[in-house]
């Protein structure tokens with residue numbers, strides 16, 4: 001796997017002409033975990049969805065490059081082909097498309113050089129489902145339809161484990177999980193990173209970070225990165241909350 005960073009420079013994003021993200025720069029490196037924390041409504045999901053190419057968001061400046069390629073110039077499927085993956089904060093339910101069919105189609109679309117036979121694909125899917133302690137029946141159920149909140153989050157991590165992306169964006173993948181599921185999901189993210197992917201992990205909960213041991217923690221408030229550090233920054237946030245950063249964001 002190429003050891004190229006995903007470099008986000010001075011990205012500015014608007015929704016319906018309202019500026020939401022005001023110039024954010026971040027680096028996501030292969031084999032490393034970069035965490036973003038920040039209050040509700042600060043623009044974290046906006047950033048993640050924009051990186052993946054969600055049409056509701058307008059990029060008004062900046063870039064997100066892997067090597068010389070600016071992902072922001074490409075349609076979402078080309079971003080996926082280059083190895084970008086987003087685990088949604090609110091995964092969509094897709095009636096009429098089974099989880100396994102969805103995943104095989106996504107796999108073959110993003111690995112055009114190495115499409116898998118049905119048998120090979122099933123083997124990879126079964127292994128990943130076992131790793132995540134997901135019942136085998138989920139494979140034939142419609143994607144996320146009727147899945148509980150926690151099951152949907154596990155299904156997002158399952159996609160990540162099967163698709164083997166180069167860069168994963170996890171948007172609150174830990175929210176709504178029970179204690180056992182949280183450990184399993186954290187292990188799935190960690191393994192993906194140990195296999196060489198770079199991760200941008202958005203979370204509200206220090207508990208996830210006990211399992212993940214992030215390399216960098218950035219704090220996003222009102223559409224700006226207002227602080228960055230290592231894991232100990234999380235303790236400072238727990239003590240002081242986000243109010244301490246509001247002045248910085250508006251300086």
Ligand SMILES: Nc1ncnc2c1ncn2[C@@H]1O[C@H](COP(=O)(O)OP(=O)(O)OP(=O)(O)O)[C@@H](O)[C@H]1O
Nearest residue numbers: 015016020038039040041042043044045046047056
């Ligand atoms: N499609 C949209 N239409 C209108 N407003 C939007 C849209 N998407 C985001 N916003 C607004 O942009 C701001 C940032 O939202 P965003 O979802 O990025 O926050 P967040 O940091 O992910 O918050 P949370 O921690 O609650 O998930 C919010 O004020 C939100 O209402």
Ligand SMILES: [Mg+2]
Nearest residue numbers: 044045046089
């Ligand atoms: Mg969000």
